[in-house]
Amino acid sequence: MGPISMADLLPLVPESFLLGSLCILLLADLFIRQSQRAVTHWLAIAMLLLTAGLVWRASGDSALASTAFGGMFVNDGVAAICKIFILISTALVFVYAKPYLIPRRLFQGEFYTLVLFAVLGMMFLASAGNMLTAYLGLELLALPSYALVALDRDNGRSSEAAMKYFVLGALASGMLLYGISMIYGATGSLDFASIRGALVSNAPHPWLLSFGLVFIVIGIAFKLGAVPFHMWVPDVYQGSPTAVTMFIGSAPKIAGFVLAYRLLEDALAPLFADWRGMLAVLALLSLAIGNLVAIAQTNLKRMLAYSTISHVGFLLLGLMAGTIEGYAASLFYAVTYAITATAAFGMIVYMSRAGFEAEEIDDFRGLNQRNGWYALLVLLVMASLAGIPLFVGFLAKLQVLKAAVDSGMLWLAVVAGAFAVIGAFYYLRVIKVVYFDDPPAEALPAAPADLPFNLVLGANALALVGLGVLGGPLMAWCVRAVAG
Amino acid sequence: MTLPLILFYAFGAILIGSALAVVTARNSVHAALWLVLTFFTSACIWLLLHAEFLAIVLVLVYVGAVMVLFLFVVMMLDVKVAPLREGFVRHLPVGLLVAGVMLAEMLGLIGFGKLNEGGALVDAAAAQGLSNTEWLGRTLFSDYILPFEIAAVILTVAIIAAVALTLRHRPNVRSQDPSAQAAVRSQDRIRIVEIASANKETP
Numbered sequence: 001m002g003p004i005s006m007a008d009l010l011p012l013v014p015e016s017f018l019l020g021s022l023c024i025l026l027l028a029d030l031f032i033r034q035s036q037r038a039v040t041h042w043l044a045i046a047m048l049l050l051t052a053g054l055v056w057r058a059s060g061d062s063a064l065a066s067t068a069f070g071g072m073f074v075n076d077g078v079a080a081i082c083k084i085f086i087l088i089s090t091a092l093v094f095v096y097a098k099p100y101l102i103p104r105r106l107f108q109g110e111f112y113t114l115v116l117f118a119v120l121g122m123m124f125l126a127s128a129g130n131m132l133t134a135y136l137g138l139e140l141l142a143l144p145s146y147a148l149v150a151l152d153r154d155n156g157r158s159s160e161a162a163m164k165y166f167v168l169g170a171l172a173s174g175m176l177l178y179g180i181s182m183i184y185g186a187t188g189s190l191d192f193a194s195i196r197g198a199l200v201s202n203a204p205h206p207w208l209l210s211f212g213l214v215f216i217v218i219g220i221a222f223k224l225g226a227v228p229f230h231m232w233v234p235d236v237y238q239g240s241p242t243a244v245t246m247f248i249g250s251a252p253k254i255a256g257f258v259l260a261y262r263l264l265e266d267a268l269a270p271l272f273a274d275w276r277g278m279l280a281v282l283a284l285l286s287l288a289i290g291n292l293v294a295i296a297q298t299n300l301k302r303m304l305a306y307s308t309i310s311h312v313g314f315l316l317l318g319l320m321a322g323t324i325e326g327y328a329a330s331l332f333y334a335v336t337y338a339i340t341a342t343a344a345f346g347m348i349v350y351m352s353r354a355g356f357e358a359e360e361i362d363d364f365r366g367l368n369q370r371n372g373w374y375a376l377l378v379l380l381v382m383a384s385l386a387g388i389p390l391f392v393g394f395l396a397k398l399q400v401l402k403a404a405v406d407s408g409m410l411w412l413a414v415v416a417g418a419f420a421v422i423g424a425f426y427y428l429r430v431i432k433v434v435y436f437d438d439p440p441a442e443a444l445p446a447a448p449a450d451l452p453f454n455l456v457l458g459a460n461a462l463a464l465v466g467l468g469v470l471g472g473p474l475m476a477w478c479v480r481a482v483a484g
Numbered sequence: 485m486t487l488p489l490i491l492f493y494a495f496g497a498i499l500i501g502s503a504l505a506v507v508t509a510r511n512s513v514h515a516a517l518w519l520v521l522t523f524f525t526s527a528c529i530w531l532l533l534h535a536e537f538l539a540i541v542l543v544l545v546y547v548g549a550v551m552v553l554f555l556f557v558v559m560m561l562d563v564k565v566a567p568l569r570e571g572f573v574r575h576l577p578v579g580l581l582v583a584g585v586m587l588a589e590m591l592g593l594i595g596f597g598k599l600n601e602g603g604a605l606v607d608a609a610a611a612q613g614l615s616n617t618e619w620l621g622r623t624l625f626s627d628y629i630l631p632f633e634i635a636a637v638i639l640t641v642a643i644i645a646a647v648a649l650t651l652r653h654r655p656n657v658r659s660q661d662p663s664a665q666a667a668v669r670s671q672d673r674i675r676i677v678e679i680a681s682a683n684k685e686t687p
Binding site for chain 2: 003004019026068069070072073108110113114117120121124130132133136137139140143144146147150151153
């Protein structure tokens, strides 16, 4: 590769904009007084939305090069969809996080800058065309996440969660890196297209390749939180401040999907027969353990953690199909799950007060009699997570199962459907608690009168119905993006 | 025997000797100093392989920064030597066994006969007629500029995260204000108060 040209830099305009404005925000935040911290808040949201606009503009610009920096950066449809939804769901997280952070003295610039750095990492990950950019993007996502979990320093549970997350996350990164080194040793390249080419033209060193593939799949499973590499998920979800759980539980799922898509499809597609079997085991175990253990939970955050694990099972099911429809269904699943998860954690933030976390399912008893509108929103979110028809969760599950059946995995699809029905129980239990249980005797203080929070949460929950009924264009967009 | 080969054996012997001294030295400060010699000798071996950049970085980073930090820590911690060494002889057979298995594995992996081949690797720097450092610099800042910059961002995040997790604004912390100290006047320091004595008559 010769010197860097404009053709290399132009596809990176959204990332460059985010990084540049992030550095300015980092410095500007030092001069903003605590009473004016809302300025940082709104600037961060504006940055995310502007970056999403830039990604949108770049995705429609056919004059842009499809790869930059000698194939290290890929500018394709999948990257565009992933980035736009990562940015939007993070903006939602910021809106929901503010009323949670203020009473807990966590409303600081660091929360915003660390989340934005993680978003930048996810954007690089989404556009990775080389093992190096994929790995570095992943680390740029992981490092701020560890710090965010520990942000509430005086909370022992947060510190414990951060420690577990850090140790297991570092272990997973090591596994992934080890696998990458073996693939490099076998094919002599780090570039996805070259690896694929080397695998197609001659299958070199089958033993080394298999070992590398196993380690890469383990790394991906760790990052996604698929069983049996899910141990960190419940503890981290429960231990983190809810605002951080909301972030970790939403946008990084899209990043996890795109990591798997880039590594397994872009680079290692010729080994499809090998990794399909590995993903099948992961998907089955995730669906079983996630749904069954979630039933036993009384803590809502922990229940949502196990629910995430079961959703990861569905995500993997779409990847296993190995067809355009399968990848598109998985992509659709990931982006809609991110939007749903932000709304679900927004509910917990709405219920929580200073000194009261509203983490237990019992805290939602009789919500309908106290606030009918919020009870309805809880109903919408839980129904979508459960996958009830007319909601987006149903549409996403349907697409994944359809792709699975089409690619000849009938029995897996049947098992997944059965576990989805079992899983519906614990979502419906929350709805039952909200509507049919008596409210607790002592009255809770009034809800925070944060107008943007209430408006956005309402719109987010209603969007779950809207996308469920009118999700066709988004699905079509996903198919177009995967088909290239 | 060519000169590089003689040097290699000499450096190799020093390396193994100092590495052994690291684990057997009675004093932990001495062990850290032996480790410095180990690093320095490995840097010399790398120089023999024409990897001068790696050699210099090893000296600068490990000898210059990491080991100095290590020495500080060792000196500050005041580690008692005796309790640490209690099980040394008892655990020696297990340690030797682990080392032996590792050696066997490595030899099995690389193969006895292939040690001399050096692989099919082409020295890209030599092929272009550049020095190792120059070639590395050019490659890093042209082909690998994007990963390099992302790595720079990751390091920035590490600083921000470290500050965010450790910086505490404590109220009521007493600190010096040098400008206020310098601007102080004599009448600020001492105040002469006239106190009317209530009882003046002498006993």
